[in-house]
Amino acid sequence: MSALAFSRPILESAIASRLVGSSIWVVGILLQSVILIRGMVAKLFRKYPFFYGNITCGLIVDVLFYIWQPHAPQLYATRYWDAQFLTTLTGCGIILEVLRGTVSIFFRSKPVTNMVYTYVVLICMWLAVAYLGARNSHQGLHNIILERNFRTAQALALLGLAGAVCYFRVPVGKNLKGLFVGYGLYVGVSLVILSVRFYREPSFSSVLAMVQPFFYVVALLIWTIALWTYHPDPAPEPGSQFVRRSNSLKPQPKRSNNPIRFGFTKAVGS
Amino acid sequence: MIQLILFLLVGALLLLSLLLFAGRNSGAEGTGAALVEAQQALKTLQRGLLPAPIVSRIFAADDLEYVRRNAPQNIQELFSRERRRIALDWVRHVRSEVIRLQHFHRETARFYSELKMRTELELALNFAALALACRALQIALFLRGPYPAPRIVEAATAAAVRICSISEISLAFLTPPGLTAFDKQSIGPAA
Numbered sequence: 001m002s003a004l005a006f007s008r009p010i011l012e013s014a015i016a017s018r019l020v021g022s023s024i025w026v027v028g029i030l031l032q033s034v035i036l037i038r039g040m041v042a043k044l045f046r047k048y049p050f051f052y053g054n055i056t057c058g059l060i061v062d063v064l065f066y067i068w069q070p071h072a073p074q075l076y077a078t079r080y081w082d083a084q085f086l087t088t089l090t091g092c093g094i095i096l097e098v099l100r101g102t103v104s105i106f107f108r109s110k111p112v113t114n115m116v117y118t119y120v121v122l123i124c125m126w127l128a129v130a131y132l133g134a135r136n137s138h139q140g141l142h143n144i145i146l147e148r149n150f151r152t153a154q155a156l157a158l159l160g161l162a163g164a165v166c167y168f169r170v171p172v173g174k175n176l177k178g179l180f181v182g183y184g185l186y187v188g189v190s191l192v193i194l195s196v197r198f199y200r201e202p203s204f205s206s207v208l209a210m211v212q213p214f215f216y217v218v219a220l221l222i223w224t225i226a227l228w229t230y231h232p233d234p235a236p237e238p239g240s241q242f243v244r245r246s247n248s249l250k251p252q253p254k255r256s257n258n259p260i261r262f263g264f265t266k267a268v269g270s
Numbered sequence: 271m272i273q274l275i276l277f278l279l280v281g282a283l284l285l286l287s288l289l290l291f292a293g294r295n296s297g298a299e300g301t302g303a304a305l306v307e308a309q310q311a312l313k314t315l316q317r318g319l320l321p322a323p324i325v326s327r328i329f330a331a332d333d334l335e336y337v338r339r340n341a342p343q344n345i346q347e348l349f350s351r352e353r354r355r356i357a358l359d360w361v362r363h364v365r366s367e368v369i370r371l372q373h374f375h376r377e378t379a380r381f382y383s384e385l386k387m388r389t390e391l392e393l394a395l396n397f398a399a400l401a402l403a404c405r406a407l408q409i410a411l412f413l414r415g416p417y418p419a420p421r422i423v424e425a426a427t428a429a430a431v432r433i434c435s436i437s438e439i440s441l442a443f444l445t446p447p448g449l450t451a452f453d454k455q456s457i458g459p460a461a
Contacts, residue, residue, distance in 0.1 A: 152277060155284045162287040166294060167394070168376050181292050188284040195277035 017207065024213045025066055031220035032059040035227060042229050044175075050093025051179060055223075057090045081143045085131045088150060092124050094183040095157055101176040101233050102165055116161075123153040141198070148194035155191050158184050173233035178226020182219035189215040308374035308437070311367040315434050319364050320427060328353075328360055329416070329423050353416035358408060364430055365404040371437050372397045400429045 035055050039045050045052050061083040068076045099120065103113050127150045131143075162184070165172060172180070193212045200208075318324075337349045375393075403426040410419050 148277065152280055155280050159280075159284055159287055162284075162291045166287075166290055169373065172291075172294075177292065181288050184284055184288045184291070188281045188288070191281035191284070192278055195274055195281070199274055 017210070021210055021213070024210060024217055025062065028213065028217045028220055029059065029062050029066065031217065031224055032062065035220065035224055038224070038228055042227075044227055044230055047230060048097050048175070048179070048227075050090075051097045051223075051227075054087070054090040054093045058087050061087055081131075084143070084147065085127070088147060089124055089127060091183070092120055092154070094179055095120055095154065095161070098161060098176055098180045098183075102161070102170050102172060116157075119157060123150065123157065126150075126153070144194055144198050148191065148198060151187055151191040151194060154187050158187060171234035174231040175227055176233055178222055182222035182226070185222070186215050186219040305374070308371055311370040311374075312434060312437050315364065315367045315371075315430060316438075319360060319367065320431055320434065325360075325423070325427050328357055329420065331417050334417065350415055354411055357411050357416045361404050361407050361411065361426075364426070365401060365408075368397070368400055368404070368430055368433060371433060375437070396429075397433070400426065400433065403429065 032055055036052065036059065039048075039052050039055075065076060065080070065083065068079075099113075099116055103116050127146070130146055130149075158180070162180070164170070190212050193208065196208070334349070334353070337346050341349070375397075403422060407419065407422045407426055410422065
């Protein structure tokens with residue numbers, strides 16, 4: 001998710017596109033810096049380490065590419081996909097942050113949480129293997145397919161997460177909501193753009209190529225607002241009858257550990 | 271092209287789910303209000319809406335026969351309109367109370383350490399089927415008057431009764447002893 005860098009150096013584009021592209025890039029770098037500074041001031045680094053790791057990685061990559069672009073276009077072209085791969089991979093940290101704040105805390109079922117974590121780890125491993133396996137080929141189209149497929153896997157993970165959170169009415173704080181919405185927006189738009197791009201390459205419009213970085217800036221804006229200060233996630237009240245009653249059942253035998261679900265399970269015949 | 275449509279569909283679904291996610295209320299959970307609300311919904315269903323005499327009275331064709339035999343045309347029409355209104359209100363109330371129970375169930379399900387995807391999916395389908403039956407009944411009542419489909423009425427009532435008895439077990443399990451006394455005092459006669 002380097003996101004701000006363009007797959008082709010924008011200096012090769014028309015003046016208007018170059019101007020818009022540069023503006024997106026600069027605004028994005030500024031927003032990334034603001035997010036990091038606010039993270040330090042509001043002491044959010046410890047709360048969301050994966051997210052800030054991703055932003056730090058993105059900022060380094062984006063600044064480097066911004067500097068390289070006019071001076072070393074060859075280096076830019078060869079290293080673009082490496083940077084894109086690295087930032088896409090660290091982008092999974094944002095999904096992990098949302099998982100940590102929702103599934104791990106609010107679901108007591110170990111198999112469910114384990115399944116979700118395994119899925120995220122597997123898609124990251126798959127991306128790493130698929131990218132490194134074909135790294136020497138350096139074919140733009142192959143990398144577009146790879147990124148599109150990876151975005152699809154991420155989109156499915158986010159869809160499942162959103163479904164579970166909405167269905168089970170899991171309370172989500174402002175910080176996590178912002179993380180989820182910002183990243184989801186970027187992944188969704190990226191998926192659409194990459195899918196269209198795969199069919200239109202090499203005649204893909206330079207204006208459309210700016211949509212993905214533009215929405216990354218929108219995501220950064222959402223994160224800047226959502227993570228301006230720390231908003232603790234709603235946690236189960238210590239005295240809540242749900243928690244107290246379910247905790248009181250822990251030492252009991254397996255069968256009697258099920259009264260909430262036993263009736264429902266029996267009703268559906270499983 | 272099909273491949274492109276599938277990818278676009280996933281992207282569109284994700285963007286749509288973000289709207290739902292962003293728009294939802296993220297209030298704190300575990301309050302006693304949720305439990306009391308579920309208890310009220312259960313009592314409204316068990317005492318007010320689902321008892322067999324009430325259901326059979328609302329949907330009994332005997333009254334219609336009597337009115338047809340003894341009353342003029344305008345009274346018959348008035349009777350039909352009123353009976354349909356009552357039946358529609360009954361279905362609407364059953365549906366909304368079942369949805370309240372379902373909301374409560376969803377919130378508590380997360381605390382269950384042996385949550386299973388398959389069971390949850392089946393449960394969701396059961397609740398959805400009941401909600402759908404209620405909706406179908408509403409449409410039938412609206413289109414065909416107060417006595418459209420006794421089988422749908424029976425099926426919806428039976429499913430609602432089953433859900434009530436299951437919810438009763440869950441609620442009895444989750445209600446702390448102190449809240450039982452409160453419950454007896456605060457919940458008046460069922461609607």
